[in-house]
Amino acid sequence: GRAGAMERWTGRVALVTGASVGIGAAVARALVQHGMKVVGCARSVDKIEKLAAECQSAGYPGTLIPYKCDLSNEEEILSMFSAIKTLHQGVDVCINNAGLARPEPLLSGKTEGWRTMIDVNVMAVSICTREAYQSMKERNIDDGHIININSMNGHSVVPQSVVHFYSATKYAVTALTEGLRQELREAKTHIRATCISPGLVETGFAFKLHDNDPERAAATYESIRCLKAEDMANAVIYVLSAPPHVQVG
Secondary structure (H helix, E strand, O other): OHHHHOHHHOOOEEEEEOOOOHHHHHHHHHHHHOOOEEEEEEOOHHHHHHHHHHHHHOOOOOEEEEEEOOOOOHHHHHHHHHHHHHHHOOOOEEEEOOOOOOOOOOOOOOHHHHHHHHHHHHHHHHHHHHHHHHHHHHOOOOOOEEEEEOOHHHOOOOOOHHHHHHHHHHHHHHHHHHHHHHHHHHOOOOOEEEEEOOOOEEOOHHHHHOOOOHHHHHHHHHOOOOEEHHHHHHHHHHHHHOOOOOOOO
């Protein structure tokens, strides 16, 4: 079954961005449960350290390696990749999970909020993807996997002004994932590219978006029965465990 299909990833290295909370933390935990070496990065590394300790005391076969990195800063991303190269050879699986929304409408929003979303949701995804691919290429890794955590907002624009710019960044992720798939095929590799686009997932995401209005954030998650972070982790495991001739887009 799934566990058997995940066996080829045992002992291999996965990078999970935004691993301190929400989907990223759930994905990191699941990969460690399946015996992977997981480098989990975020700005607040203490939460990842706590998760790493939990994984260890639970006796999971893999390990979680916390790494402090501000993804809006390219130098920090590059030095993280070079540290991974030195300590763990390189990245075999890259999970671009970090993402955020700021409540900045198109007619009145702050440029700074837009720029933050571009930097994390688009630029960091592109930089991590490029660096992960180069890491695979230089080690002749032909079965790697790059997974972008996208959103339903990357496929349709909802009439909610606070997520319009966010939606634009997620449309970019849709285009980037498809472009990546084409370039990987053109390069005659068997490295796979996938994007996973959830609707509402019950995490701290809305609380960050509506940071001045926790009641509105809570109401967001109460309005419908949401996905859980674990559902997303299961989706990632499914995608990774598909046999090499199967690509889930």
